[in-house]
Amino acid sequence: MSWPPETLQTARLRLRKPLASDAEAVFGQLSGDAEVTRHLGWLTHHELAQSRQQISLDLLRWSRGSAWTWIVELDAHPVGMFRYSLVEPHMLRIGVMLARRHHGQGLMSEVTRRMIDEAFRVSAFHRIEALCDADNLPSRRMLERAGLRCEGRLASCIIHPNLSSLPRDAWLYAISRQQAQDAALIHPHRIPLEPSAP
Numbered sequence: 265m266s267w268p269p270e271t272l273q274t275a276r277l278r279l280r281k282p283l284a285s286d287a288e289a290v291f292g293q294l295s296g297d298a299e300v301t302r303h304l305g306w307l308t309h310h311e312l313a314q315s316r317q318q319i320s321l322d323l324l325r326w327s328r329g330s331a332w333t334w335i336v337e338l339d340a341h342p343v344g345m346f347r348y349s350l351v352e353p354h355m356l357r358i359g360v361m362l363a364r365r366h367h368g369q370g371l372m373s374e375v376t377r378r379m380i381d382e383a384f385r386v387s388a389f390h391r392i393e394a395l396c397d398a399d400n401l402p403s404r405r406m407l408e409r410a411g412l413r414c415e416g417r418l419a420s421c422i423i424h425p426n427l428s429s430l431p432r433d434a435w436l437y438a439i440s441r442q443q444a445q446d447a448a449l450i451h452p453h454r455i456p457l458e459p460s461a462p
């Protein structure tokens with residue numbers, strides 16, 4: 265059985281593998297919105313072509329097994345993105361963004377909780393982490409709601425080019441398989457799945 269699944273469901277949201285045709289919605293609500301991209305590691309997109317290119321890259325990474333990006337849909341409309349990047353064979357890093365009008369409704373913490381459970385179905389994965397800008401309070405709150413723990417502040421660790429060309433401090437959040445089990449955040453009966461070969 266291969267991992268990851270191309271579609272997933274939460275109580276309110278559906279996640280699916282991106283399509284080239286998502287570029288307009290992604291550009292319109294996410295990658296082209298300077299408020300959404302403020303604390304991200306790339307410059308706000310100014311042209312639709314940049315978002316098209318990004319989706320092509322996301323699909324390439326999916327096929328190579330280096331990162332997996334899902335479109336988050338609410339009522340069948342794209343409203344966000346969730347990404348797992350493979351940092352080490354045992355470790356994934358979360359990346360998220362959500363359309364501004366849907367912020368603060370608990371949507372991305374709902375997605376993240378579901379994705380933590382999904383990742384720990386794979387016996388190879390033992391740790392999921394996220395790095396967020398020192399000033400990104402909504403992201404910190406979202407990660408805490410989803411069950412990740414703050415492991416500390418990393419000095420001059422991350423470059424967020426929409427804010428500065430200089431490295432900025434970041435908060436490191438993480439959850440281990442054991443912590444998720446202890447907090448009953450994941451289903452106790454694991455299937456020994458392995459990620460699909462690139």
Ligand SMILES: CC(C)(COP(=O)(O)OP(=O)(O)OC[C@H]1O[C@@H](n2cnc3c(N)ncnc32)[C@H](O)[C@@H]1OP(=O)(O)O)[C@@H](O)C(=O)NCCC(=O)NCCS
Binds near residue numbers: 359395403
């Ligand atoms: C980070 C992000 C995905 C959170 O999504 P979300 O669905 O709004 O998250 P949730 O509603 O699950 O949780 C957000 C928390 O932040 C709080 N919050 C929302 N806006 C806030 C603000 N401007 N200032 C402080 N807290 C805020 C919410 O009340 C909630 O906290 P609570 O549990 O105390 O109520 C969304 O804000 C976003 O897309 N930001 C831009 C992209 C980004 O920064 N990504 C993270 C990179 S690490």
